[in-house]
Amino acid sequence: MNGSKACCPSGQERALSARRSRRFPKIIMSMLKTVLLLILSSFLIGCHSSTEKPAEAQGPRVEGDQIILPEGSPQIGSLSVAPVELCKGAMIHLNGRLVWNDDTTVRVFTPFAGRVTQIIADVGLAVKSHETLAMVASPDFGQAQADARRAESDFRLVDRTLTRVRELYEHGAAPKKDLEAAEADFGRAQSEKTRTAQRLSLYGGSADSIDQACPLKSPLDGVVVEKSINPGQEVRPDQMLANAPHLFAPLFVVSDPSKLWIWLDATEHDLQYLKVGQSIAVHSYAFHDRVFNGTIDVISDYLDATTRTVKARGSVDNSARLLKAEMYVTVDLSLDSKPRLEVSSKAIFLKGNQHYVFVEQARGQYVRRPVTLANEDHDTVHIVEGLAAGQRVVTDGCLLLEALMQAGSKS
Structure with missing residues (x-):
């Protein structure tokens, strides 16, 4: 009996087995649904990515x-x-640099070696032509005064000698050759007197006295715009030949500041627009609201080998004396209309x-x-x-x- 009970399932076991049999098809169906959903999702994702790839691949087309x-x-x-x-x-724009107008500017150097004893003119002073700027004590100038005084004395002596010889010749007391010699001496003395007097007058001196005081005078009317001279300074006429700026700088610069020159740097391309007599408008960084008028006077015939530019020179009206020499400015050139x-x-x-x-x-x-x-x-x-x-x-x-x-x- 015990063996037959062990081999035959009980009622509970048969009920459990029946429930398991009924649950298995449900599990299979659930798994199939999951697999189908995964396949469908993958398909949809693949379709979506395939539709987006062409958009991402679009780019610039040449x-x-x-x-x-x-x-x-x-x-x-x-x-x-x-x-x-x-x-x-x-319009075109060029760079420029203002300089003194050389037609109205003089740079004063000493004609004789000596020592500065007096300075009369200062920067900004208006001077007239032949007005004294400074005094220089110079033995060389004293020698020029002495030469002029000697030439004048020799001339007076030769003049008296010629008068005497001429009177003797008229009375037959002197031969003609003596008269001719006296006339030749008179001509030489007269030439020497004129030469020494003119030389002394050229430097503003006279033979009335030998004081060795050489005046440095302004050759023209203007304004003292630069001064490089001190009391007691030793000056020489050969300083302008020295290779040092502090030596060959002029003692005085006299100019007319109301008339300035401007140097322009034009490229080869801009050269076609430059014409002599053309009007220009000058602008300065110091005066933004002002326009200064000018004209082009000269255009260079050569090209600078270093900067590869052509130099052009113009004149600028500076009646108000606002612009200063050595200023950098910009220039406007009007082209054709x-x-x-x-x-x-x-x-x-x-x-x-x-x-x-x-x-x-x-x-x-x-x-x-x-x-x-x-x-x-x-x-x-x-x-x-x-x-x-x-x-x-x-x-x-x-x-x-x-x-x-x-x-x-x-x-």
Whole structure:
């Protein structure tokens, strides 16, 4: 009995086995649903990624000299465009330096070696022609005074001798050769007297006294604008030949400050716009609200080998005496009245020997075009050929477009 009970399942066991049999199909169905959901999700994800990949693959497209950026491209937001404008009265700007007008300027050196005993003129003093600026005690000048005094004495002696010989010859008491010799001596004495007197007069002295006091005089009317002389200073006429600025500097500079010269540095490109007699407008950093008028007087015939510029000289009206010599200024030269196209200088880039700009045809579409420049005016450039008024050019980001175009042409 015990063996038969062990081999036959009880009622509880049969009920448990039946419940397990009924639960197994449910588990299988649940697992199948999960697998199906996973497959469906993978399929949907794959479809979504496959639809997004082409959008991610879109980028700048290059077609010849045209570059096309897709809508929404981040590069479009970094670009700035501006229209090409038509301007009148184009100008060029040159750098210049103001100097004394040499036609109204004299640099005074001492004609004799000596010591400065008195300084009469100072900087800013208006002087007249032949007015004394300083006094120099000079033995050489004293020698010139002595030579003039001696020549005058010799002339008086020879004059008396000639008068006496002429009287004797008229009475037959002297031969003709003595008269001729006396006349020759008179001519030589007269020439020497004139020479020494003129030499002394040239330096502002006279033979009335031998005081060795050489006056330094101004040769023309003007204003003392520079002074490089001190009391007791030893001066020599050969100082101007010394190779030292503190030695060959003039003792005085007398000029007319109301008339200045200006030296301009023009490039080879600007040379075509320079003409003798052309009006110029001079601007100084010290007087922003003032414009000083002038004209171009001389244009150099050679090019400076170091700076590769052409020197041009002009004259400037400085009646108010606001401008100072050795000032650096800027000069505006008006070109012809022909209208010119104008763009920002940031829109121009150089590739090889050619200048280019990018013209916007539509949003995201840009065409690279070669242009010919006329001249640059501060932050703008005048265009001769390659653009038309009203076209829109890229001002910020043209180098980015060029890099994208280069990268697109290689791919």
